[in-house]
Amino acid sequence: MFLAWPGCADETIRFNRDIRPIFSDRCFACHGPDQANRKSALRLDLEQAAKSDLGKGRAGIVPGDPERSEVYKRIVSDKPALRMPPAYAGHAPLSERDGSLIREWIRQGARYEAHWAFLAPESPRRPATRLSGWIRNPIDAFVLARLEAAGLPPSPEADRTTLLRRVSFDLTGLPPAPDEVAAFLGDSAPDAYDKTVDRLLASLRYAERMAIRWLEAARYADTNGYQSDGVRDMWRWRDWVIDAFRTNMPFDRFTVEQIAGDLLPDATTSQIVATGFHRNHRTSAEGGIVDEEFRVEYVADRAETTSTVWLGLTLGCARCHDHKYDPFTQKEFYQLFAFFNNLPEKGFVYNFGNEEPYIKAPLPEQERKLADYDARVAGLRHELESRQPELERAQRAWERKIASGKPLDWNIGEGLVFHDPLDGPFQLNKARQFDGKDFVLGGAEVGRFNYRDPFTFAAWIKPESANGAILSRAEDYFEGQGHALYLIEGKLRLHVIFRWTDLGMRVETEEALPLGEWQHVAATYDGSMKAAGVRLYVNGKPRKLKVLFDQCIWPIDSKEPFRIGAGGGLRFTGAIDDVRVYNRALAPAEAAVLALLDPVREIAARPAAQRSAVQADKLRMCFLDRGAPKDIRLLRARLALAEAQRKLYHDQIPTVMVMAERDEPRETFLLKRGAYDAQGDKVEPGVPAVLPPLAADWPRNRLGLARWLVDRRNPLTARVAVNRFWQMLFGTGLVKTVEDFGSQGEWPVHADLLDWLAVEFMESGWDVRHILKTIVTSATYRQASAVSPALLEKDPENRLLGRGPRLRLSPEMIRDQALAVSGLLVEQTGGPSVKPYQPEGLWQELHGGKGYTPDSGEGLYRRSLYTYWKRTVAPPAMVNFDSPSREVCVVRESRTNTPLQALNLMNDVTYVEAARKLAERMMREGGASPGERMGWAYRAVLARPAQAREIEVLESAWRRFHEFYRSNRREAERYLAQGESRRDRKLDPRELAAYTGVASLLLNLDEAITKE
């Protein structure tokens, strides 16, 4: 197609530019890299193979002689059976143009070139140009040379307000405020524009603007994305990204920390938080999924995302077979996969928050506060410590007193929520007998624990049968839902179950308990959602446990009553006594005390040296509970409170999912057809052979991979990154296929410019601000965007860059602008995501449940970057304007133009409210007459003065609205009642409604939602 550029003097056919795209698209699938799919000996992706003898003196390509080249002969053959690509497989013939290109290329000698993107970029020589005065920096030389070759002049520079509005949106995502416009227009210094660019690049807004595209590439969201689409908390990672742009972190470090921050020596919390990048992929908590199938999916997502974001390669295509177009084998995909395969993770994840591995990531302020809590706890502990001698003395006195007093028994009362002695005061010989049929009801609320609530079940039992239920709050069949303590084949067993087959926890003692004997049993669970948090005690001693099932990650709310001697379809045979339920997990020493029958008075009466450790513990606990001096008891209570408060505070500190490595490395295998359960050969971590190798001294883990990505020899990373920056500013990358730099990708129109930028980027120390500044201060960027019919005819897509970009604003810019110009915008950086307005019922109709509750106040008016992102029902006002859904990595920007967008901008409460607030400002700040106010609004929204005709059109609409509202005050008030913000009651509602209509119109102008 580039031959078609008028004035293009270069008549030499180039393999990369002209031929490879044809071969790749039409021939490589059968005559290319994919070994399994190769249909004949002929390969066209390798020069030697293409030109070698195919037998009988034939060759695919005979340089200089198209008519003897099998390739050309077959392309132009009129016999359907011979013609290539084959008609029998449904392929259309090559176009005449493509055919003649191939013919001409063979005639010229059929010279192959290595694929451009796999050769490291070298800084190209700047081309000579005729018009030298136009050039501001090297970018312009490349652009101008190309334009001159095409016989096109560059466009004049955009006027200053247009330029300021353009660069403000491009670098900060927000329009310039009127005073910023005035200051810029008033600054006639030659470096006024450069200073403005510096100001914008130094702003926090810049960091927020840069973050959003990165979030899309990183498939960042607030929910898991599969099926029930449970919640997660990754905003600490999002804030890390903002901070990285704020501090202009070099892109190489930005890369290394996100890929492998956890593997850096002495990694900081911030570096570990950075690795959240690769935990942003979707995860599934759908009941019944095969764990490994999904775990593999996550690893593949990481490999594919890395490949797209840093390498601009579609390596995911090699997941099931060798790549069809590029020289990547399936094995090489799994070598990349191997780097990300060593995370201690599960496929079936937690649905109600972050899945392991995650870390606590306190904000600086939270760190300080936590330190305060710690200090308080430590202080109280210290104080208690210092009172020990005094306490000892008091205990001895107390012991003497009770030893001679009236009979006293005591047991642990803290956290006791249910106690049934069954037959009056505790005496084993008076225990309740169970006959294997009957049971005792404990009460409707007893033992109503959820899956994260710690608890203790305890009782004395004398079993006569090896199977039976001791205590339960569960459905009365064995695989039912709920909490239960059983004897199963003599073993003590605890169930905490939501759904038998996949959600719950089952733990039992390794050994059976003897029958016919009294013994004390206790089960404790610490609420950790793990079987490791369970202890089973017999006679106060912890038993060795066998974990039968360990997936207690789903809420349980059993409606069943608490039963003694029954549950799970089982009944108890024998005796049960002294049933206790605590709302905490008793400590091992407490469990031992619980099982100790010796009354306190008897223990106290013994000489201290003759007391067993448990006896001493019991005595001590009883003393602290009952006999300690009041001020010490108070001190202990204060300590307990301080500890509880610290825990409460600690619990709400945000966490973030991060990368980590397993202690024992997981082996990686090639997966045949990409199927999780079809393992092929074992593979080691590695990089594609066609790219430079890993250096010998880099570790073969993510850190080594990260170093390789940003190594000077890597031909792709810098090119791919600067190409995305270019796309961000011009709407289209220098390589249009920003996600694909392979054979099927576009050959860059400005290959030299791309390479110059890539080298400049690396040589500047991967300085993102430097590259952006270089681009936006170029004459190329500063051109006006207006287009003449002639230019439009010659270069409809502006690939030659003979004019400035004119593009619809991105979804978040459209909303943020409305908030900004109306004065509603709340600028506050970071923090949990917020929920702005959203039409009612959107979540319910797809998911049921409570649905979406919008925030009130500030949360409604934050920048769109902070909008809560539910992947399966993404925010409609973003998706309507082409936001990716954040389900998978997306780096290509797209812009459509639909009636749904019109409805959105005219009728969404967000924009109706913004129009009202803008109208209030028009009336308050815009002068006295309607005309003045319209002019003010033009400057506020479009940064430029209005033309007379524009004012006329607006005024005439305003008069019509005003006419209507003058006689319909109630309608005016209804119109003004949209949105949560207060209406300015000092303004006449009829007038304000008319201005609101006009303000809405302004926000809907093509120019308002366009960067010119």
Next chain:
Amino acid sequence: MTRRHFFGRGATGIGMAALASLLKQDAEAAALPHHKPSAKRVIYLFQSGGPSQMELFDYKPRLVEFQGKDLPDSVRQGQRLTQMSATQSSFPIVPSKYAFARHGQSGAWVSELLPHTAALADELCFIKSMHTEAINHDPAVTFFQTGSQIAGRPSMGSWVVYGLGAETEDLPGFVVMISPGGGGGGQPLYDRLWGSGFLPTRYQGVKFRSVGDPVLYLNDPPGFPQANRRVYLDALGELNRMKHAASGDSEVETRIAQYEMAFRMQSSVPELTDLSKEPQHVLDLYGPDATKPGSYAYNCLLARRLAERGVRFIQLYHRDWDHHGGLTKGLPQRCRETDQASAALIRDLKQRGLLDETLVVWGGEFGRTVYCQGRLTADDYGRDHHPRCFTMWMAGGGIQPGLSIGETDDYGYNITADPVHVHDLQATLLHCLGIDHTRLTFKFQGRHFRLTDVHGRVVKPVLRHA
């Protein structure tokens, strides 16, 4: 440019240059239709959650003999199970609690739960040998609607409007409607099921809703009447035309057209949902819920109205067919909610002469197991997901009526004749619309993607015999 599509129509007014670039992108769809279509549009009645074929269509009389026995390994053949039943201690076979009978000339087996569908048996073509690859809802529904278990591909409806455009200028070409099912909602759905994936977003399905605005943001704000909107749009249009003259950018013209189309939608959608002119006998046909917004019956009636107005792809979802337990309570409820209206839609289309040009498809994302999941009691049982076989039906444009194809074994566990894969069904659906599924492609990330990936074959036996 002969192709017209709701969201693309603005393109007819734009300059040749932009048109050229548009055509470049869409070139692969330019030669459509590939052959003479037998249907102009599709109404897809998706029953989300996986309706049990055992209780509805796939009659297995011998299950009574096997009742309560474990599923033999020779039948299960190591087939993977969901993790919901993989750890189950036994797999007792449970026969349908509901009676079956043969219906119509064709003698199709239909259960007593679907009397209205049964009465129409001679209009329908049953495929009892559907099978899929996914075993869980999210991947399975995504697979059915986009041809891939992984998110990111365009949905079936998007492919169709991308390929064929729409026949209407006042309504979207691809409309989605959802009814919750009265059992508490059931399995969630996801935007991606009607998303456009890597196709331009103008091809994505537009959800018609029963809560709030029928189309998002359709209604003008309170206190801003249509007369004001007209004034507003006239002024906006004039200012935008001035901008177009100054900038030369054809996108401005497109935008002007899109605002006008939005305005037209503001009247065409309310007209669509205004049922006041539907005669009582038609409302009666759809049953008592016909006028209840958000019900399946209402959506079926709307589907007919959308079909009449030239909407290309009409996608309904009815939720809550996922009966792991409590099947005897839930399944009859779902049937009561859907049976009459599904049948009414066929009858209504037929009496208007629309059935011949409208392809109607009924089915879920997979079937259910012959063995009981969870607790088997005297009057209740449940069934787990079963991807190996299930039943769907098709009717209307291009489909042979009064036919059943495909067979399963005595356990209703494995297919024994004429398997039909999800990609085959997709290929067949496209075929009816005049599309060769191997040639409707879109280049993305260097690859020519299609709905059926690299699979799929048209199921010739179900096509209307000449």
